[in-house]
Amino acid sequence: MRVKMILPALTEARSPFWRPIKYSLFPPLGLATLAAYLDDADEIVLQDEHVQTLDLDDEPDLVVIQVYITSAYRAYQIADHYRQRGAHVCLGGLHVTSLPEEAAAHADTAFLGPGEDTWPAFLRDFRAGCPQPVYASHSRSLLDLPFPRRDLIQRNLYLVPNSIVVSRGCPHTCDFCYKEAFFAGGKSFYTLAVDRALREIEGLAGRHLYFLDDHLFGNPHFASSLFEGMKGMGRLWQAAGTVQSILKTDLIEKAAASGLRSLFVGFETLNPDNLVEQHKFQNLNRDYSAAIRRLHELGVMVNASFVYGMDGDDESVFARTVDWALGQGVETATFHILTPYPGTALHQRMQAEGRITSANWDDYDTRHVTFQPRRISPERLEAGYWDSYRQFYRWGSILRSAQTHKTLNGKLRHFAYTSGWKKFEPLWDWVIRAKRVTGMLPILERVLAGVQPVQFQPSTWKPANNHMLPPSS
């Protein structure tokens, strides 16, 4: 069987004039995972439109397309093209799960939720000549998960070829997050077996890893065993975690001792009323500054994520947030405009209040305002969002923020990392076009390694309480 697997790109990533580095970071791991369920005899071609021009002139039997909200229109266009050519077209992923009826108009088969149970079931039916129009995932487990078919990925096209996920979902329930909608109908947080995760890590070439898990620390027992197992592997790695997971346990020391060098942290807002509004209770009453200090003391850089446009935000939110982040010595910051993704609790609330102003999915990229904000105009919200990036990444800001670190090493690493991402964008653009992105990985590793690895000592840190299991909200 000839199988074509496609990750379509949003318009910006296809621009002939400008290619932001973020689209050349990670390979399509979801599709590589699904490919692992195919037979050895199947001819598989996997293409990622973020990094290559699609060949649409072929004649596959089966086409598999992963649909994100911002690439939905492009995905439907490709799907229609292949259906006209007689292929059986499968659509799945986050957007298909949120809006199955919209997607079904372009698919022979639509998949809701994660694919580990539905995809093998479909393949059996397809080979038997009786594929169904819809498969919805209910039974969730990663215990028999095959290794992703990384051999189908062109590693040289990505800065971070070693992305990996060892869990799915998250134990929390924030109103704006895709998670509840995507995992409806089954478990919404589960992990690989630790040994299986460690074996996959061992098989990855080079030093650098990027865990794409929503919340790598979400199951403390799993995370602790994973970090213990990674100690001594000589890895340098990056991941995402919550403020709570930094402050509450000694997991973060174990993570640093096994090579964690940069953490994406969802601070989201400095306003507690906003946290309550979004049901992000795990951030409430947490000392954000203490979390950042703790990471820096361990030699871990901080990528702080902020969301603008919640009901408590007014015009003052931009300057206040940027100023706070710079004062804390946060190395990189990502700003987002609150986006009510279909299927989320936020979307339901906004819709009930008549505040949704756009149903153009191209606008749902966290850079456009798609709803009526409460205390600020949509124009000011977008302007303030762009201005935050400008202010945070000015040379003067980078220097000021780098100065907050206690050690020379910390200052230099901050300066190199922050300016490397944001001040050399023309260089990144050139490197992407020259297909030499992976050649930059040793530089990234060098910067991440800026400090000596932290030796893990049994911690004297006392958790805020003894609740070591993943919190439920």
Ligand code: B12
């Ligand atoms: C890595 C990543 C990226 C990377 C690359 C994406 C890639 N290579 O896949 C980059 C940096 C390019 C990126 C960009 C963006 N991203 Co992004 N990204 C992620 C992240 C962190 C991990 C994705 C991943 O690899 N998951 C692990 C794999 C194993 O899971 P998976 O891809 O979901 O695949 C599984 C299922 O979805 C399903 N499946 C998927 N497709 C199909 C198809 C079929 C036929 C079947 C059967 C099953 C199936 O089966 C797979 C195995 O279970 C997710 C968060 C998340 N947890 O998903 C956000 C996320 C997907 N991104 C998001 C967003 C908003 C964006 C941006 C718009 C951000 C921005 N402002 O620029 C852009 C644009 C994306 C686009 N192309 O349109 C949102 C998506 C919201 C939505 N409803 O679509 C997420 C969920 C983050 C969030 N919490 O809001 N992203």
Ligand code: SF4
């Ligand atoms: S903590 Fe992060 S991943 Fe988890 S539900 Fe909230 S926003 Fe989503």
